[in-house]
Amino acid sequence: MSLMKYESQVRPPLVVGDKDYHQVTEDIVRPIEARPSGLWWIGFLVSVALLLFGVYSVYREVVYGTGQWNLHKTVGWGWDITNFVWWVGIGHAGTLISAILLLFRQGWRTGVNRAAEAMTIFAVMCAGQFPIWHMGRVWMAFFVLPYPNTRGPLWVNFNSPLLWDVFAISTYFTVSLLFWYTGLLPDLATVRDRARLKWRKYMYGMLSFGWTGSTKHWQRHESLSLVLAGLSTPLVLSVHTVVSFDFATSVIPGWHTTIFPPYFVAGAIFSGFAMVQTLLLVTRKVLSLEEYITIEHIEVMNKVIVLTGSIVGIAYLTELFVAWYGQNTFEMWAFMENRANPFSPYGWAYWLMMSCNVLSPQIFWFRKLRRNITVTFFMSVIVNIGMWFERFVIIVTSLYRDYLPSSWATYYTPTIWEIGFYLGTFGLFFTCYFLFSKFFPVIAIAEIKHILKRSGDNYKEHMDVVEKKHSDELFVEAHAEHH
């Protein structure tokens, strides 16, 4: 057994402190069993208030039409589609952490995957709102589904990237939800089996589907997780690729570029990890889970942020270069005048995006700053502001001065109901996250137990002894255990 559990001393422990299996359960389930704090209530109520404001904003849009927003003929996509792409991008980190890092056997994912996956699901829920309500006549939203109808039947256009998006987003949401929930089953059973209160036993009994922890079930569960991870890996890359096709397959200057899919995917991972940081830095503090979401986890995620931020930076520069190299008048105008010229109406947005996304993450080349919690929190917010402006710049600066100067738009500013809708999705997102952090284990209990004896602080100490032993000795020991 000693050989099986060996992990190098060089790797810092993933679980700090003197933990055994029971202590892990205690630590992670405690917030579920305790009464929510005053801080939780304040956060929750503020979120609900935002959500209600959003509901009212959407109500106005449904009743009076999209005229409630400042969209017009020239800028037909504004805050709504900006917010859609922004939320979908944020929704990429969860599945990336749970699926791609599972395939890469990254042990550190166990501390953060549950919360990140939950965040993914909530972010995709928020994202989905925008195209749906943007339709205007939302009661006809089901027209996007290919169902037999009395109009012919007239089918949807399967060649359209907007329809690909319908399939991509709905598949992504469904698969992420299934992946998240199957992972939750054993942990919900843990909560159920230690519950004292009747309602808690009832609720978690129902939610955990009668999970027992049978070896056969675990075997299937492992196989299921692995295959779902294998499916989700191309899926997560495909979703933002398809979102980028919404732009790239058009003939609008600034959108019609082949670099969009990889550039969008890198940006999505970038903003997704930033949001994971924002949420987890607060969660670990409020629920006192610092021993499970350690500074090591934060540092690793900051490394992902500086990597993907730099990829995004290279993409920005490549776009500028190709615009110049291609010598297409319209493309040049879109990039050099509408975007990069700091004195053009939206030049400020472009340079805000550049400084937030490309320059500021470079501070994470320094180890000290990567491991600084205040800096990380501040940066995670900066990155998401930058990524919001990226989408805004792409959408609005390409649209507001089109081929025909007589239809050039004046400055596009959102109405209060457009802003309200956006704030409403924040409300939805945080309402869901607050409920999640109260009623569900925010860390995958079973997965932490699985790595505890390999990466736990107290167990790693004993590995010192193992490390100094001669390999022959270990072989003899392992051999003896078999007899």
Next chain:
Amino acid sequence: MAIKKFVVGVFEEEGNLFNAVRRVRKSGYRLHDVYTPFPLHGLDREMGLRDTSIHTAGFIYGITGTALALGFMTWVFTKDWPLNIGGKPHFALPAWIPIMFEFTVLLSAVGMVLTFCYVCQLAPFVRKHHFDLRSTDDKFVMVIDISSNNSETEVSDFLTNLGASETNVQVAETGWWLGRYDKEQKLGASREPSH
């Protein structure tokens, strides 16, 4: 399902478990199941369980999705209602790849999860007998079926020798039933074992 009699051994350490399973099987006792708080790699092999074929099911669901998506789009755009979209071919395979891919993933994932729930008999309000509630926390629980002819004390002693920290005897329903976990529903407790 059947109501049977079991000896339950509670283990503190997963390390002892592999050896214990090996010994139990060697001695000819009928191993009912081992309940663990997290997956123990290799324990399924040790128990002589065959590999799961859930991934094969996933593959079949997946290619069904691909075929359905391709077939449906082909039928719609070449037979049912051929639309002239900018003079492009009706059979526009490259443009259909995103939807074919998404539908493959969707069917595969949904199908596999439903299959998983079916074969493991997992659903809301499904209730099963739990031999030891701590098996979802920190204990490793080995259950041996003694309804055939083994004596309780013999098996209990055997498990204690293998490293079980405690043992007990339970009469229980082996299958699932519809029920709630907030209610005590010991189906088997009142009745005698079927043997």
